[in-house]
Amino acid sequence: MISMIGLIGGLVLLTVLVMRGMNLLVVAPLSAVVVALLNGLPLFPQLAGEGEIDFVTSYMNGFSGFITSWYLMFLAGAIFGKVMEDSGAADSVSNWIVTKIGIKNAVLAVVLACAVLTYGGVSLFVVAFAVYPMAVSLFKEANLPRRFIPAALAFGSTTFTMTSAGSPEIQNWIPIPFLGTNPYAGWEVSLIVAIFILIFGYWWLMKIIRRAVKNGEHFIERETDNKEIRTNLPHPIVSLIPLLSVLIVSFVFHDSLSQSALIIALLSGIITTWIFNRKYFRNFWKAVGEGTTGALIAIGNTAAVVGFGGVAKVTPAFETAVEFMTSIPGDPLIGGAVAVIVIAGLTGSSSGGQSIALPILGPHYLDMGVNAEALHRTVSLSSGTLDSLPHGGYAVTTIRAIAGETHKSAYPAFFCLVVLVPLIAVILAVALFSLGFGI
Template identity: 85%
Template sequence: MISMLGLIGGLILLTVLVMRGMNLLIVAPLSALFVAVLNGVPIFPQFAAEGEVDFITGYMDGFAGFITSWYLMFLAGAIFGKVMEDSGAAESVSHWIVSKIGMRNAVLAIVLACAVLTYGGVSLFVVAFAVYPMAVSLFKEANLPRRFIPAALAFGSTTFTMTSAGSPEIQNWIPIPYLGTSPYAGWEVSIITAVFMLIFGYWWLMKMIRKAVQKGEHFIERETDNTEVRTHLPHPFLSTIPLLVVLIVSFIFHDSLAQSALILALTSGILATWLLNKKYFRDFWDAVGEGTIGALTAIGNTAAVVGFGGVAKITPAFHTAVDFMTSIPGDPLIGGALAVMVIAGLTGSSSGGQSIALPILGPHYLDMGVNAEALHRTVSMSSGTLDSLPHGGYAVTTIRSIAGETHKDAYPAFGAMTVVVPIVTVVLAVILFSLGIGI
């Protein structure tokens, strides 16, 4: 009982401290320490019995293991996003989308710009950095409350694109080695759920924004807003080619190189951006440097909560929770979805949650005869739900570091788009797979 209270209490502590604005790199190990103490986990290696895992080892194994597995993908994705931004290619694509759908649909323009960049292989964190300046400009011109910008960025980046079939994002690639699938697993259901998520989420987001406007909320400028307007941009067609290169290269090599195909694809995207848009760069190597720093920030925040998960998973309470989740009666896809949701929620990371859950859950469900493609798509989508609780690395980075908002102002809409909408969609996916669609 105490061990379970420690696990739940540690997660609550992590959430509360993050909501109060504390640094995730500090509060994650502190919260993990709370979990370890209440679960009787030795603090130092010297205090652990033979074969027993201690707090420091458990935390650093999770932290360092995630960085070892995913750093090059984060790095390539962040640099790709930065060179797309520095060359003006990302802005060119965004402006083209705005020109086609009109300023009246400013929020939709932001969502679609994020979606195009995300599905083109740009890291989620970098997409938020790249599109945020355009979002500020559009929200200012449309006089919309800026506290909804994080929700618009996240909705376009982490929902109907991040976990959809064919997406180059790592959330769609992590299940491959565990389930023997491809990034296009369950594509028929994925198309249906992506369309549903886009329509339902956009309708709800606009309803919240209109309600706030009716109450008198409006755009408030800040001294830190970047007012620079670039007039010399590459052609939208040329700007789209690097995105297509990422998708094509990842498609060609995903069977032979598995996850490494994504590193090759993103590197190819960087080279394509440089070759096609050389004359538009402000400073190519400066963009590479900024991308590197962005990658370290993004993977550091994520690894911090994976370290929390690394401590959580060595506790008796965690094993009790996993045993309960994997023994849920009924459709195994429901049990798998719930298990990944909870573990991703405990770790505060979709990618970290999958990395912890799949080695345990993958063999279990495959031995039960669960369709691997259905499990891949369900697990991928499920990981993108409770990972976006207030303590999640992406939530903290987007709301606080990028948009400069508080959780109190921005998280209600952010959580609606990144937690509630995906959960409803996971339910739809399980129903469709249960009806035999796509399997």
């Protein structure tokens, strides 16, 4: 009982401290200490017996292991996003979207811009960095409260694109080696679910924003806002070439290189951006440097919560929870969905949650005869739910580091769009697979 209190209490502490504005890189290990102490783990290797698990080793294995596995992908993705921004290609694509749908649909423009960049292979964190300046100008022109920008960015990046079939994001690729599938697994159900998320989620977001405007909220400028307006931009069709390059290269090299194909694909995006838009660059190497910094911020926040998960997963309480979740009676897809949702919530990371859950859940459910494609899509969709609790790396980075908002002002809408809507989508997907659709 005490060990379970420690596990849940550590997660609650992590959430509360993040909501109070503390740095994730500090509060994640601090909360993990609470989990370790109440689960009887020695704090340091020197205090542990031979073969005994300790806090420092467990936390740093999780932290460094995630960086080892994903740093090059984060780096390539961040640099790609920055060179797209510096060359004006990201603005060109975004502006093209705006001209097609109008300023009255400013929120939809932000959502679609994020969707195009995300499905084109740009890292989720980088998409937020790249689209935020455009989002600020659009919300300013439409006089909409800027506290809803994080929700719009996250909705366009982490919902109907991140976990959909064909997406080059890691949340769609992690299940592949465990389940023997491909990035297009369960595409029929994925398409239906993505359309549902887009329509229902956008309706809900606009309802929330309109209520705030009706209550007298409006856009408030800041001194730090970028006032620069670029007029010399590459053609939007040319600007789309790097995005298409990422998609095509990742598809071509998937079978031979698996996860590493995404690194090659993002490098192709960087190279094609330079080739086709080099005369529009303001400072290519400065963009590379800023992209590198962005990658370190993004992967640092994510690795911090994966480190928390690294401690949580070696505790007796976590083992008990996993045993319970993998033995849930009824439809195995429901059990798999619940397990991944809970583990992603405990770790605060969709990718971290999958990395922890799939080595256990994959063989367990495949041995039960579960359809691999259905499990792939269900797991992918499920990972993009409770990963966006207040302590999640993406939530902290987008709300505070990028948008400069507080969790108190920005997180309620963020929660509705990026937690509740995906949860409903998981239920829809499981229902469709259970009825035999797409299998």
